[in-house]
Each structure stands twice: as C-alpha cells, then as structure tokens.
Amino acid sequence: MTAGGSTPGGPNLAGGADCPRDPDRVLAELAGWQRQVRAQFPILVAADQVYLDSAATSQKPQAVLDAVVGYLTGSNANAGRGAYRWASQTTAMVRRCRGRVADLLDDPDPQRSGVHFVSGTTEALRRVALDWLVDTLADGDEIVVPVADHMANVTPWREACGALAKRGVTVRLIDMPYQPSGDYDVAALAGLLDERTRLVALTHVHHVYGVDLNVHRIRRIVGDDVVICLDAAQSVGHLPVSVRDLDVDFVAFSGHKAMALPGIGVLWARNARGPRYVHRGWDGSPNTAGVVSLEAAIDWLDATGLERIAAWTVALGARLTDGLRRLPGIEILGCQTSLALDSTVQRRQGLVTFRHAAMSATDLGFVLAEHGLMVRADAHCQGAAGEHDASVRASLHAYTTVAEIDRFLAVPGRAQPGGGPDCAPQAPGGVTGRDRRWSVVTASRVGRWPVVSSGRSPAPGSTAGWWCRRPAARCRCIPRSTGRHLRVPRRCGS
Numbered sequence: 001m002t003a004g005g006s007t008p009g010g011p012n013l014a015g016g017a018d019c020p021r022d023p024d025r026v027l028a029e030l031a032g033w034q035r036q037v038r039a040q041f042p043i044l045v046a047a048d049q050v051y052l053d054s055a056a057t058s059q060k061p062q063a064v065l066d067a068v069v070g071y072l073t074g075s076n077a078n079a080g081r082g083a084y085r086w087a088s089q090t091t092a093m094v095r096r097c098r099g100r101v102a103d104l105l106d107d108p109d110p111q112r113s114g115v116h117f118v119s120g121t122t123e124a125l126r127r128v129a130l131d132w133l134v135d136t137l138a139d140g141d142e143i144v145v146p147v148a149d150h151m152a153n154v155t156p157w158r159e160a161c162g163a164l165a166k167r168g169v170t171v172r173l174i175d176m177p178y179q180p181s182g183d184y185d186v187a188a189l190a191g192l193l194d195e196r197t198r199l200v201a202l203t204h205v206h207h208v209y210g211v212d213l214n215v216h217r218i219r220r221i222v223g224d225d226v227v228i229c230l231d232a233a234q235s236v237g238h239l240p241v242s243v244r245d246l247d248v249d250f251v252a253f254s255g256h257k258a259m260a261l262p263g264i265g266v267l268w269a270r271n272a273r274g275p276r277y278v279h280r281g282w283d284g285s286p287n288t289a290g291v292v293s294l295e296a297a298i299d300w301l302d303a304t305g306l307e308r309i310a311a312w313t314v315a316l317g318a319r320l321t322d323g324l325r326r327l328p329g330i331e332i333l334g335c336q337t338s339l340a341l342d343s344t345v346q347r348r349q350g351l352v353t354f355r356h357a358a359m360s361a362t363d364l365g366f367v368l369a370e371h372g373l374m375v376r377a378d379a380h381c382q383g384a385a386g387e388h389d390a391s392v393r394a395s396l397h398a399y400t401t402v403a404e405i406d407r408f409l410a411v412p413g414r415a416q417p418g419g420g421p422d423c424a425p426q427a428p429g430g431v432t433g434r435d436r437r438w439s440v441v442t443a444s445r446v447g448r449w450p451v452v453s454s455g456r457s458p459a460p461g462s463t464a465g466w467w468c469r470r471p472a473a474r475c476r477c478i479p480r481s482t483g484r485h486l487r488v489p490r491r492c493g494s
C-alpha cells in the first residue's frame with residue numbers, strides 16, 4: 001500500500017502478493033496483531049457493548065492516556081511562556097509535535113509548510129476559507145465545493161463567498177459532481193473547470209459513503225495551479241496519508257478521530273500555491289494536553305502501523321458490507337461493493353451507512369442500542385446535496401474485532417416490524433394524530449424480546465404501526481426520560 005492510502009489506477013486489495021484480495025485471509029493474517037491492538041484500549045477491554053461509531057470519534061489507547069496523565073502530573077505548564085523547566089519542556093513538546101505531524105503527513109518540505117494547531121477539522125477548514133481564501137479571490141473567480149460532503153467542508157466556503165459578496169466581490173461556488181456510487185464524478189468535474197477556478201475543496205474518505213475518494217485523480221484534472229484543500233477527518237489515523245503523493249495544499253484533521261483527545265486538530269498548509277497562509281490573531285494559550293495526546297497518538301499509530309490498520313479496517317469493512325448486503329431489506333448508501341474492484345471508486349474504508357426497508361433509522365438505532373451496539377443513526381451532518389433522511393452508520397477502527405462485526409450483523413437481519421406472538425398488528429382504533437396515549441409505533445422483535453420503539457404517530461387506520469398486546473408482561477419498556485424519540489404506552493407502567 002502506498003503512503004497515499006490509495007494507489008492511482010487501482011485498489012491495493014486487488015490481489016497483490018503483499019495484500020491479498022480475500023478479506024477473510026487478511027483478517028486471519030492480522031488476527032494476532034489485532035488482539036494486541038485491542039488489548040491496548042482500556043475502555044473496550046471490559047466493555048460488554050460494541051463500539052461501532054469510530055467515524056464520530058475514536059477510542060484512545062493506553063499510551064495516549066498515559067502520556068496525558070504523565071504530562072499533567074509531571075510537567076504541566078503553559079507553552080511559549082516562562083523560562084523554568086516545565087514551561088520550556090512544554091514549549092519544546094509543542095514544537096516537536098509539529099514535526100511529528102509533518103512526518104505523519106509525509107510532508108516533503110517542512111521548512112516551507114506550516115502545522116497549525118486548531119480545535120479540529122471544522123475550525124481548520126473555516127480558517128482556510130475565512131482567513132485565507134477571502135483575501136485571495138478576485139471578482140469572477142470560482143471555487144469547487146463538494147456539497148454532499150460533511151457540512152464542515154461546505155459551510156465555510158459558502159460563508160467565504162458571502163463575506164466576499166459583502167465586499168462587492170462575486171465568486172461562483174460550483175457543486176462538485178457525484179456519482180450514485182458516492183464517488184466524485186471526475187469526468188464531469190473536468191467540464192466545470194476553467195481558468196478562473198482557484199480552489200477545489202475535497203474530502204479524502206467520505207463520512208457517509210465510506211469510500212476513499214482517490215484524491216490523486218483530482219490533481220491531474222485540475223492542473224498544477226489550482227489550490228486543493230483536503231478534509232482528512234476520516235483518513236488521518238485510519239490509513240497512511242501522504243501530502244507528497246496527494247499533492248494538496250491544505251489538510252485538515254481532528255485529533256479525536258485519530259486516537260488523540262478531543263479539542264485538538266491540525267491545519268497543515270503547504271504554502272506553495274497562492275499567498276502564504278498566516279494563522280491570524282492572538283490564539284491564546286495552546287491546548288497543551290491536547291498536543292501531548294496528539295504526539296502520543298502519532299507515536300502509537302507509527303508503532304502500530306498505519307498500513308496494517310488500513311488493511312484491517314478495509315478487510316473488516318468488507319466483511320461488514322458483504323454481511324449487510326446479504327440481509328433482506330437493507331439498502332447500503334453509495335458504493336455497494338466492499339472492495340470496489342468493479343466500481344470507479346477506489347475502495348471502501350471501515351464504515352458503512354445503510355437503511356432498513358421496514359424500520360426507520362431512528363428505530364433501528366434504538367434496537368441496535370438495546371443490543372449493546374453503538375452506531376450513529378441520523379443524517380450525519382451531510383451537506384446540502386446529501387442524504388436528507390436519516391440512516392444508520394457503523395464505523396470501525398483497528399480495535400474492532402471480527403466477533404463484534406458478526407454480533408452486529410446478527411441484529412438488523414432479525415429486526416422486523418411486527419415482531420412475534422407478543423406483539424400483534426392492531427389498528428390504532430380511536431387513537432389518531434398527536435394523541436400519544438398509546439404511541440408505540442414500531443414494535444420489533446429482535447431475538448427473544450419484542451422491542452418497542454417509537455418516533456412517529458401512526459396515521460389513522462394505518463397498519464404500519466404495531467401495537468403491543470402485552471406490554472406490561474413481555475415488552476421492554478423504556479422510560480420516557482431515556483430518549484426524546486421514545487414514548488411508552490401507559491400500561492407498561494414506566
């Protein structure tokens with residue numbers, strides 16, 4: 001696997017000698033390594049639940065926790081202020097971490113580029129748009145923005161256009177075209193570019209479609225002069241990311257998705273195309289504990305091996321995708337294939353988003369939570385052109401096990417509206433509209449227990465809703481206070 005994470009011209013899991021195509025073989029070969037990785041995550045070692053929300057935030061290895069506690073109990077001080085030992089150690093640590101970030105990103109010219117610590121991807125992208133881009137563009141310029149990507153990579157560019165409009169500068173924001181597979185439509189992109197295109201905002205790995213968007217292709221299409229800003233929130237910490245290979249100008253990522261603490265992120269600026277990026281204003285004291293965690297996380301990722309992490313998560317993601325595809329009523333969003341050999345998309349990383357034909361994503365998320373499966377179930381902060389209806393996203397990392405994926409796959413297939421003998425369909429006689437005295441809408445039987453959840457009122461006479469006949473005796477009744485979506489029939493007595 002190359003440092004870019006994806007190889008121009010084809011996925012690495014296509015069957016090269018060092019990287020066999022069969023995901024089960026990859027998983028078997030890496031099983032011993034993965035057991036050791038898993039053992040380093042204290043939150044998971046004792047957990048009886050399955051964490052499948054790593055795209056939202058990663059869990060933290062013991063080495064990162066130790067580094068933070070060691071710093072806070074051993075040499076905590078502010079950075080850039082003070083001449084005593086703890087202060088100068090902290091200042092040196094912040095400087096050293098910048099170098100480690102440059103290493104992580106395979107920066108070919110760290111003397112020229114800059115590593116700026118920010119709170120996360122969202123802030124990093126805002127800084128590029130509102131501190132740099134607005135002073136760079138002229139009337140009639142154009143920028144290309146992937147409006148079906150994460151809002152963090154849509155809103156700042158819109159705001160920049162708005163700020164420029166107030167100054168009387170009109171900048172055209174062009175939608176980056178997509179294919180139904182969730183891949184960028186690079187052929188269509190070529191037709192949208194002209195000599196006024198100044199910047200293309202891209203995402204490395206899509207947070208809903210789960211695919212590596214193979215950013216290499218885009219540099220070849222946009223040419224050498226256009227600035228590329230990369231949202232790497234879902235790739236840094238998951239696969240090797242090389243700015244040398246990708247030839248991008250800005251990279252934004254969040255530490256908390258890459259094994260470090262929340263509140264620390266990076267904006268890397270190449271400073272080769274367009275004016276030099278200047279980090280504006282007085283930023284106050286840096287998040288030194290966050291920087292400590294980031295440095296420890298980078299050390300951990302290096303020692304664990306990003307190539308192996310990527311191989312594990314791609315293979316496990318393939319098992320997850322293939323398992324979901326076999327289940328009735330499951331619709332996977334975007335790319336349907338696991339290894340994407342037969343699509344133009346490079347390959348799927350370790351995240352899959354889907355819907356169930358018979359249950360809302362909210363209900364399914366609730367059912368999964370009832371089974372100790374922690375996933376995300378909503379619209380995933382996708383930009384304006386993205387999916388509007390909620391969906392369920394299962395996302396994994398190096399610590400996720402095969403057994404956990406198999407445990408997860410056992411649930412959506414068994415979830416059916418209506419359940420079994422304890423829950424029978426019954427027209428919601430006399431209960432209409434917003435009368436929620438009996439507001440159980442979906443009663444799903446998953447495993448032994450019928451699980452009762454709600455989210456919508458049934459239409460009068462609808463058979464879509466199912467009414468639990470014996471709630472007090474057999475249903476698991478969830479107190480109102482546990483969630484805004486849940487309403488419990490009074491007879492449950494909760």
Ligand SMILES: Cc1ncc(COP(=O)(O)O)c(C=O)c1O
Pocket residue numbers: 055056119120121122123150152153203205206207231233234254
């Ligand atoms: C692709 C992508 N970009 C940006 C973000 C925003 O990251 P943060 O909330 O850490 O700033 C996310 C978070 O999920 C993401 O998945």
